Amino acid sequence: MVMKTAAIIVAAGKGVRAGSPTPKQYQSIAGRPVLAWSLERFLARDDIDTVLCVIADGAGALYDAATIGFASARLRSPCTGGAARQASVHNGLKTLAGQGFTHVLVHDAARPGIDDDTLDRLMAALDTVDGALAALPVSDTLKAGGDADVIARTVDRTGLWAAQTPQAFAFDRLLAAHEKFAEREVTDDAALAELAGIAVKLVPGSLRNMKITRPEDFAIVERLLMETTYEFRTGHGYDVHAFEPGDHVILCGVKIPHTAKLKGHSDADAGMHALTDALFGAIGLGDIGDHFPPSDPQWKGAASQVFLKKAVNEVVARGGSITHCDITLICEKPKIGPHRDAMRMALARIMGLAPDRISVKATTTERLGFTGREEGLAAMATATVRLPERL
Incomplete structure (x- = not known):
């Protein structure tokens, strides 16, 4: 079977924890909008056939400003997201349904540091499995908090991984999982895959692929991005x-x-x-x-x-x-x-x-x-x- 792969970039969040009225995906980092970094990487790939951004209702002007200069025919017009990330991904999948896509990568726009090595590992995994995600093994000692933020216990970190995006799946199976478990609130697509019985393979992610969440993260991620030689x-x-x-x-x-x-x-x-x-x-x-x-x-x-x-x-x-x-x-x-x-x-x-x-x-x-x-x-x-x- 010939693989036909779509990438969905989820950019519909408000990003309120990032400390600005402008959503973090449209703020500038290392001279470019956060969203533009991910778009560039996905559109540069010959093995990704189309890229679709899911944006918030009313964010069209911000999206247009962030995507000036991207003239690729593989970049679709954006679709509108939902109230939560899960609904936004579902809307993206429905927009692409019935167009012959065999696989899909789902990526958070707030991770501008996605690199080709991670994408290579994910694409290779899709040759043999129906689900894969980029992740890093947990290296810090984990503590469970109790009342008044007092440590309740130490959590065994053996076998624990911190999930990143992209997360990669057989297209029809991920769409079916979203349809079946639309009422179940989960934080990522791999959790829906678990509910649907899809085995998800862990592939090594990258520290550079850090998610921007708080205001101080911009400076950290910018330094990581600038490690590329320019x-x-x-x-x-x-x-x-x-x-x-x-x-x-x-x-x-x-x-x-x-x-x-x-x-x-x-x-x-x-x-x-x-x-x-x-x-x-x-x-x-x-x-x-x-x-x-x-x-x-x-x-x-x-x-x-x-x-x-x-x-x-x-x-x-x-x-x-x-x-x-x-x-x-x-x-x-x-x-x-x-x-x-x-x-x-x-x-x-x-x-x-x-x-x-x-x-x-x-x-x-x-x-x-x-x-x-x-x-x-x-x-x-x-x-x-x-x-x-x-x-």
């Missing part, structure tokens, strides 16, 4: 556009009233064009003209965010992340200062970054040159990206 690259971009008759310009995604507009094949957003070139340059992928030639009529009048999103996607496709962007706009007019914050927010939304990772500045040439004569404007941009180091 290299930092910097790219530079420069763009110029002349003015022509009009009543506004578009710069860094913001429409600004002006006595002229910028001349160009697309919307002539010089700031976004320079930033796009900087990102392409950082990953050695040419420039904007290589990907969107002005000779191609399909790009006539195009919004420049299409170009920028392509550059962001290319960074993410290489397992990278954007750590900082700095844009300088060079012109006498229009005045940029009143619009800088709006520009930063627009770029942040397009790129899926925190606004404090984006800088927008402006300067003049003291009336010298074409910008000084107000014949047009120029933009310079620098982008820093972090990529897994290729040893």
Whole structure:
């Protein structure tokens, strides 16, 4: 039988113990949303055919911001979760039911440190068993608490394991267990498998695959994630556009009233064009003209965010992340200062970054040159990206 595997990432929780009104799966860690780390790992696998996130009702905007740059056709549109984790997984399984999946991996979005070695062990286990979970043997001495938090007894840790995710199962058997025991409250899918008589194999997990639960966990997990060897690259971009008759310009995604507009094949957003070139340059992928030639009529009048999103996607496709962007706009007019914050927010939304990772500045040439004569404007941009180091 040919294996067809789906991955369900459970991201519907509120994460109140993590100490922020923003659910922990959408908070930034090591420069990226927590959810993005898991998505990247699952989508990079050739042996996982589709990935589905289960999100809370009303969390669509948070999900969209966290998944900017993920263009894979294997990433399904998310489905809505339930009141508890068990119901959320059930909804995910029902969304994928009847589509030929033989196996499923269920992973908590709050574990961004999932690694390929653990996934390899789980996938190998599914060749011979209908259930497997990543776990670590308990190494601490365990105590059972009594009244007033006084130790009641010491618990024998022999044979005890701390369960992690992903947990892997034959698809139909896990769905049947959820259907049959929907009224039984359990904390993970392996517990449902036990109720259904599915033998679940323990495979070694990883300390790096720690779950974020409390505020202090973010710093711990970030250090674990950063143990991966990365290299930092910097790219530079420069763009110029002349003015022509009009009543506004578009710069860094913001429409600004002006006595002229910028001349160009697309919307002539010089700031976004320079930033796009900087990102392409950082990953050695040419420039904007290589990907969107002005000779191609399909790009006539195009919004420049299409170009920028392509550059962001290319960074993410290489397992990278954007750590900082700095844009300088060079012109006498229009005045940029009143619009800088709006520009930063627009770029942040397009790129899926925190606004404090984006800088927008402006300067003049003291009336010298074409910008000084107000014949047009120029933009310079620098982008820093972090990529897994290729040893």
